[in-house]
Amino acid sequence: MKAFVVQLARGASAIAIGVAAFTATTAAAQSGAADAPVGTVVTPPPASAGESPIGTPVVEGTESDISTQDIVVTGTSLRGVAPIGSNLVSVSTAALAATGAQTVTGALQSVPSLSGTTGQGTTAAFYQPSIHQLGASASNSTLVLIDGHRGPTGGTNHTFLDPNIVPFNMIQRVEVLAEGSSSIYGSDAVAGVINFITRSKFDGLQADAAVTVRDGTTGYQGGLLFGKTWDRGSVVFGATYIYQDNLRNRDRDFTFPDHRTVPVGNGRFGANFQNLNCGPASIQPGGLAGPNNIYPSVTSTTPVANNASGFQCTPWADTDLVGKEERQNIMGKMSFDLTDKLTVGLDLLYARRRGTSLGSAGSISPATVFQTGAQANPFYTNPAGITATTQQIRWDATELFGPARNRNDSDSMYASFTSAYELGGDWTFDFLASAGRDESSTFSEGAINQSAALLALNGTTNGGGSLTQPSIPGTTTIVTQLPLTTANALDVWNPRATNRTSQATLDRILDNTNLLRNTSGYQQVRASVGGSLFELPAGPVKVAVGGELLFTQLGQFVTRANAGPARTNSQQLKFDFDRNVKSAFAEVNVPIVSPDMNVPLVHKFDLSLAGRYDRYSDFGSTTNPKIAFNWDIVDGVRFRGNWSTSFVAPPLTILGDEFGAFGTANWVPGLRNVTVDTALFPEIRGTLPGCAANATSCSLAALNGIQVTRGDPQAGAQEGDGWSLGVDFAPKAVPGLRAAVTYWQTSFTGGVTGSQIEQVLGISSANYLMSFYPNCATPAQISASTVGIPQAGTLAACTYYIYQTLNTNWLNLDIAGVDYQIDYDLRTDSAGTFSAGISGTEFTKYTQSFGSGATYDILNTAGNNGTFPSIRTKFRGYLGWADAGFSARAFVNYTGSFRNYAASSTVNPLTRDANGNPNGGGDKIKAFTTFDLNLGYEFNGDFLNGTRLSLVAANVFDKDPPYYNSAAGYYSLAHNPFGRTVTLSLTMKLM
Numbered sequence: 001m002k003a004f005v006v007q008l009a010r011g012a013s014a015i016a017i018g019v020a021a022f023t024a025t026t027a028a029a030q031s032g033a034a035d036a037p038v039g040t041v042v043t044p045p046p047a048s049a050g051e052s053p054i055g056t057p058v059v060e061g062t063e064s065d066i067s068t069q070d071i072v073v074t075g076t077s078l079r080g081v082a083p084i085g086s087n088l089v090s091v092s093t094a095a096l097a098a099t100g101a102q103t104v105t106g107a108l109q110s111v112p113s114l115s116g117t118t119g120q121g122t123t124a125a126f127y128q129p130s131i132h133q134l135g136a137s138a139s140n141s142t143l144v145l146i147d148g149h150r151g152p153t154g155g156t157n158h159t160f161l162d163p164n165i166v167p168f169n170m171i172q173r174v175e176v177l178a179e180g181s182s183s184i185y186g187s188d189a190v191a192g193v194i195n196f197i198t199r200s201k202f203d204g205l206q207a208d209a210a211v212t213v214r215d216g217t218t219g220y221q222g223g224l225l226f227g228k229t230w231d232r233g234s235v236v237f238g239a240t241y242i243y244q245d246n247l248r249n250r251d252r253d254f255t256f257p258d259h260r261t262v263p264v265g266n267g268r269f270g271a272n273f274q275n276l277n278c279g280p281a282s283i284q285p286g287g288l289a290g291p292n293n294i295y296p297s298v299t300s301t302t303p304v305a306n307n308a309s310g311f312q313c314t315p316w317a318d319t320d321l322v323g324k325e326e327r328q329n330i331m332g333k334m335s336f337d338l339t340d341k342l343t344v345g346l347d348l349l350y351a352r353r354r355g356t357s358l359g360s361a362g363s364i365s366p367a368t369v370f371q372t373g374a375q376a377n378p379f380y381t382n383p384a385g386i387t388a389t390t391q392q393i394r395w396d397a398t399e400l401f402g403p404a405r406n407r408n409d410s411d412s413m414y415a416s417f418t419s420a421y422e423l424g425g426d427w428t429f430d431f432l433a434s435a436g437r438d439e440s441s442t443f444s445e446g447a448i449n450q451s452a453a454l455l456a457l458n459g460t461t462n463g464g465g466s467l468t469q470p471s472i473p474g475t476t477t478i479v480t481q482l483p484l485t486t487a488n489a490l491d492v493w494n495p496r497a498t499n500r501t502s503q504a505t506l507d508r509i510l511d512n513t514n515l516l517r518n519t520s521g522y523q524q525v526r527a528s529v530g531g532s533l534f535e536l537p538a539g540p541v542k543v544a545v546g547g548e549l550l551f552t553q554l555g556q557f558v559t560r561a562n563a564g565p566a567r568t569n570s571q572q573l574k575f576d577f578d579r580n581v582k583s584a585f586a587e588v589n590v591p592i593v594s595p596d597m598n599v600p601l602v603h604k605f606d607l608s609l610a611g612r613y614d615r616y617s618d619f620g621s622t623t624n625p626k627i628a629f630n631w632d633i634v635d636g637v638r639f640r641g642n643w644s645t646s647f648v649a650p651p652l653t654i655l656g657d658e659f660g661a662f663g664t665a666n667w668v669p670g671l672r673n674v675t676v677d678t679a680l681f682p683e684i685r686g687t688l689p690g691c692a693a694n695a696t697s698c699s700l701a702a703l704n705g706i707q708v709t710r711g712d713p714q715a716g717a718q719e720g721d722g723w724s725l726g727v728d729f730a731p732k733a734v735p736g737l738r739a740a741v742t743y744w745q746t747s748f749t750g751g752v753t754g755s756q757i758e759q760v761l762g763i764s765s766a767n768y769l770m771s772f773y774p775n776c777a778t779p780a781q782i783s784a785s786t787v788g789i790p791q792a793g794t795l796a797a798c799t800y801y802i803y804q805t806l807n808t809n810w811l812n813l814d815i816a817g818v819d820y821q822i823d824y825d826l827r828t829d830s831a832g833t834f835s836a837g838i839s840g841t842e843f844t845k846y847t848q849s850f851g852s853g854a855t856y857d858i859l860n861t862a863g864n865n866g867t868f869p870s871i872r873t874k875f876r877g878y879l880g881w882a883d884a885g886f887s888a889r890a891f892v893n894y895t896g897s898f899r900n901y902a903a904s905s906t907v908n909p910l911t912r913d914a915n916g917n918p919n920g921g922g923d924k925i926k927a928f929t930t931f932d933l934n935l936g937y938e939f940n941g942d943f944l945n946g947t948r949l950s951l952v953a954a955n956v957f958d959k960d961p962p963y964y965n966s967a968a969g970y971y972s973l974a975h976n977p978f979g980r981t982v983t984l985s986l987t988m989k990l991m
Contacts, residue, residue, distance in 0.1 A: 074148070074175040074195040077184055077544040077587045077610070078530055079428065083177070084589060084608035085628025085642035087726050087742040087819060089113075089839075091174045097950065097985070104163050104171060104196065112840045112874040113178050113819055114194075128160035131178050131191035132744075132841070133868050134815060135751050141190035141648050141720060143181065147198055147347065147416070150524055150550070152436035154410045156516045157664055158651045159438070159554065163196045165351035165412045167329040169208055169223040170198045170238035178819060179744065180722045182646035183610040183626035186548070186583055190646040190720030190748055198347075200333065202227030202236045210985035212244070214978050215958075216251030217322075219244035233336040239329065246324035246357065249316045252977050254960050257314050257967045264923045264965060268907045273673060273967035275701075276306060277363040278313035279399030281492040283383060284366065286390035294394075295383045298493045306702040315360040315398040321968070321977055323357025323406070341422040348415050355408035361397040362404065362448040365671055366704075367457055368392055368465040368797065369492075375459045375467075377484050379491035379500055393457070395492045397448045400499060401510065404447040410440040427531030430546075434524045441517040449512035449561045450794045455481040456490035456505050464797025512561050513570050516663055519555040524548065528585075538591035538605075548583040554652045556663030560792055573790060575662055577652035585612040595635070604632035614647075618655060619716050622647050636731040641724060648718040654752050654807045656711030659788025666792040667708040667785075669799065673701040674904035676761055680916055687774040688800060697909070704796035705803065706782065707757070710789050712808035715752055722746035726819075736825035743818050745845070751811035755850075758863060760803045762903030764916030765853025769804040777802060811865065812855070816845035832883025840875025840894075856917035862925070862964075862971055863902025864918060869973050871898045885940055891932040895974055897962075898925050905965045926962035928975055930955045946989035954981040 075083030082088065091111060096104065108114050114129050128140055135141040144161045145151070153159035174196055181189035205226050212219035220243045227236035249255050259270025276282040276294055283295045284306075292303045296312055304310030328351070335345040371380040371389040382388060398404075414436030421429045451461045451471070458465040459482040471479040481488060490509065491500040528546025535541070558573040587610040593602045608628040615621040628642035656662040675697050678685050686693030690702060726742035759766045773781065776798040785802045823837035846859040848870075862869035873896030880889035900906040900923040911920040936950035961975035970977060 074145075074193060074197075075177045075179075075181055075184060076608075077528060077546065077585060078542050078589055079544075080426075081542065081589060083628070084606050084630050085640045085724075086177055086179060087640075087724070087728075087740055089176045089178070089821065091176070093171055093173060096168075096171065096174070097952075104166065104168060104174070108174065108194075111176060112876055113176065129163070129194055130868065131176065131194070132746065132815065132817065133843075133846075133870055134191040134746060134748060134813065135648075135718075135753075135811070135868060141188065141646075141718070141748060141751070143185055143188035143193045145185070145193060145195045148195060149416060149432060149434050149526075150522060151434075152412045152414050152438035152522065153520050154412055154438040154440040154518070156408075156440050156442045156518050158653055159440075159518060159520050162351075162353075162410070162412070163194070164327065164353075165329060165349065166196055166198060167223060167238040167240040167331050168221070168242075169206065169225040169240055170236070170331045170333075172197045172199045178742075179642060179724055180624075180626070180644040180646035180720055180746070182614075182622075182624040182720075183612045183644055184585065184587070186550075186581070186612060186614050187647060187649040190648055190718070190722070191746065198331065198333065199225075199227070199236050199238070200335065201229050201234045203229050205990040207988050207990055208240075208985070210983055212981060212983045214247070214981050217245045217247040233334070235332070235334045237330070237332045239331075240327070242325070242327040244325050246320045247322040247977070248358075249319055249321045252321055252960075252979070254963070254970070255316070255321055255968045255977065257316055257969075258311075259963070259965065259969055260308075262963050262969070264907045264963065266908055270963060270965050270969070271905070271907060272308040272311050274311040274314045275365070275671070275673070276304075276311060276313055276394045277365045277396040278394065279315075279396045280495055281393040281395035282313065283493075284392040284394075285382065285386045285388035286392070287388055288386070295386075298381050298383050300383060307699065308701070311701075313396060315396055315403065318358065318398050318403045319360060320358040320403075323355050323408070325353065325355045327354075328352045343420050345418040346415070347418075349413060351410075351412045353410045353412075357406045357408070358403040359406045359444070359447075360404065361401045361446055362450065362453075363394070363396045364450060364453055364457070364463065364794075365394040366392040366796065367395070367454060367463040369458050370465065374482060375465060375484065377457060377489050378486050379489055379493060381493040393492055397453070397509075400492075400496050400501075401446060401448065401506070405445040406442070406447075407445065408440075408442050410438060412436070412438040423529070423531070425531060426540075427529065429529045430527065432524065432526040435522065437519070437521045439517065439519045441515060443515040444512070446510060447512055447514065448509050451479075451561055452509045452511060453490060454794060455479070456484070456488060456501075456509060457492065459484055462795050462797070464795075466797070469795070513559045514561070515557070515559045517557045518663060519553075519557075521553045523551045525550075533588075536591055538594035538597060541591070542589045543587070545586045546584070548581075548585070550581040550583070551578070552580075552652070553578045556653075558663050558790075560790070571790065573661075573663070575657065577655070577662075579649075579652060580617045581614055581649075583612060583614045586610065601633055602631065603634050604630070606630045608642075616649060619650060622717050622719075636729065638728040640726050640728065643721075643723040645719070645721040647720065648751075650715040650718065650752050650809070654711040654715050655713055657788075658713055660710035660712055660807075661788055661790065662711050665710050665789055667706050667789050668791075668793045669704060669706050669795050670793060671701060671704060672707075672757060672904075673699075674757055674761060675699050677903060677910075677912075679912070680761070680764060680767055681770070681772065684772050684774065688772060689774070700801065703800040704798060705801040706777075706785070706799055707803055707805055708786055708789055709754065709805040710807065712806065715808050716750065718748065718751045718809060720746060720748045734824075736827065737823075739820075739822045741818065741820045743816070745816040746813075748811075748813040748815075750809035751813065752807060752809055753811045753865065753867060754805045754807040755803075755810070756805065756865070756867070757803060758902045758904050759850065759865065762864070762910070762918065763850055763853065765850050767916075769806060770801060771803070772801045773799060776800065810851040812849045814845065814847045814855070815843065815870070817841055817843040832881055832886075835880040835882075835889070836878065838875060838877040840873070843870065843872045846870040854913075854915040854917060856913065856915070856919065858901060858918075860896070861899045861901040861918075861922065862974065863900050863905065867973075869898065869971070871974055872896050885938045887934070887936040887938075889934045891934070893930045893932065895928045897927040898974075899923065900925055900965060900971075907965050923965055925964055925971065928959070928962050930959055931957060944988070948987040950983075950985050950987075952983045952985070954983075955979055 131142045151161045178192040181193045208223040210221045223240035225238045257273035262270040291305045295303050331349040333347045369377050416434040419431045461471040462469045526548040530544030532540035533543045554577045556575040560571045590607045593599050593605040611625040613623045624645045626644035631639040653662040684691050691698035724744035729739040760769045821839040826834040847855050848858050849855040858870050860872040878891045906922045908923050910918040913919045933953045938948040958980035961970035964971035
């Protein structure tokens, strides 16, 4: 509460400064025309008579409820001009609605240059879209804005702005600028900018309702939009509600984790991602020799091996593939002309999201239990014919307790005050003061407390049943629960119907806490002045200069069970991070040639220069320039280009404390079903259990290890530079034809990312982050590898390996490709308007290196870096017709085939170069083609005038995603599991 009050006070102060500044400005100056800083409403200069519109191609659809003179400029600080040298793609409200998606980011999956936009929490990126597949998670290099300014960042890993906090009926359009833009916006804009532009005006009352149906799940949404415009002001309010039910795993049979019948090429088949964590427990009797030494349950008569051939347990049928989600959003915007020279505006937004997903109740694997002695469990049961007095059990608690309810919630809000004052001529002074806050949390209900479960199994808090191992790391505290009786012991041998565990013990085992709460805040103040500096023969030289202050805060609160029931033994961690940024920026547009100069082959030529300086309180300063040009050879044909440098500030969570600790930093014991290439780790041959002396690869599926996740206090800026050349084509001789083609190239150095086990095992320059201990790691070795990082989970009897998920500046990317878009509208006198178009991205280069390691090619692959793909081809085409209120449009969506380069999951082995990096092999993932259909009718006339009814069917033929060798059986960063999705929607003007 205290943090909230402090952030609210800071935000109120920022807005008060804005009001005071403009009160003073009003008294001091008396002339001019409002210059908007980046992302505010502007009026473009009139085009020369007869000129074709070039630039800002619209993907699909048009907007009719706002004046064509009111546009938001993305990618420039200058009022009244489009960004020079840029391929600015605008996606209209109609185009977003045509996808049938319930959320804005879901609809943006239709833009080929974007990735990572799946909703309902199906990715780790917290709904954050990504341009050109350039980075993800901590290395995400795409800046997301709302009306040209930053907003509250949410999520409980690395925090990002969730655009879905904006009510869907308030979205005017979305603009995508796929080029480096730190010279204008500062951090995060290496790949580009996505600007979600909201309505500035609306008159009347509008209601929206929709129902979305998929096999196994249904969703609903509704909204109200109200607005009023008068001579000196306007107000508009939008409120929306969205509900999407959960989708169970069992409703998509292709996600069943045993894929051994799925072919992956070369006579090979998918893997079995089940395990022997069973409910009731699987049993490995003490002293039982041979590879087949585990009984899947106490009633089993035949033991199996602890490998893929014997794995047969999974909570798949009881858990969710995608959880349910509920959103309530409200936004209000007000604008007032206080005088003929002063305009002020205020935007207010509040958004609430609640998500719930059914998951495993937790597991223990393995744990030693005893039939005799001081630690004897009274429920101990052997399989028939077995007389062993000890067992190792592997147990999943879902069958006994039911699935856990994993909650994922957030509350977001912001207020933004804007003002524009005319200074004289076309000079204006603009001011923005914005403040916001987000509180996001994740926690589980019904997940077991492992320590409490172990106490009820073997009387200790460790899987090995050791009476001398400390229960709390770094202390000598040993917690035991002895003797075990029918009143306090846990029965893992019998199913729920006949289970003998007492209710009191069941309650203690569910006495758990695992809350992670992130509270983030920001306060942004920006001021700029701009106008025409002087006249050249080709026109006025326009300039804008300004400054900005940005303050951000992040508080993290973590509670975890420690040693026993959470009420008596729990761990609480609190982290507080903050930074401030002081910035200055400038931009100048220079017209070199104008149409009335009649220069051969140079109808028009404009040049733009921009630069920005940012000084950070925690890691230093950075300066980023940009140069761009437009060259219109003739009216309707434009060449354009730009070059810039950009950067991404390291996330606050990555810097962490002095040990690199932050909210999700921890060390976790457990099993990982991955395979090790022994050419990279020859020391494990013949020494690691289950790894033969002549083995070329060895599985870790049955061996316990530790994953240590930490940040890096020395992390610095993630740096990028890029350039592009393009051509826009809109000939007057072919009305309705618009085309744009852009070749671009971007380099990204020092991207922050966590070293996934795929890189640690599969990339030679990352191998140092993995240590093997064939004879079990000692307590001293574990302590040395985990210093300063909190423990999560219980240690097994033996730890065979420790690997570090180190989040730091070690990712380097060099990528290039072609973006293209062609649209054609054919208007007829009697048959309506026919339309056709295609837009896509074709990557021509994607190389990668980690740290000082060698560069290698990962173009058209996925899985090698763990958080984002590098798929070569993606496009979307359409055919449409509209007449007399009717409209129909059919779409084709294509994602090309690619290779699985994840060393830990590909069935077909990778080939490697001399540096140990992959250069071939891997499973081929098939191309994926789907078709969508959009039918609509808008009523005109006295009856239901303005009412629109539409039916959208996505993935009409209900095609399953192509197989990818993972537990879910598909690649979630490129495909989704939804299948055919049908949305019926109604928009009605009530007044």
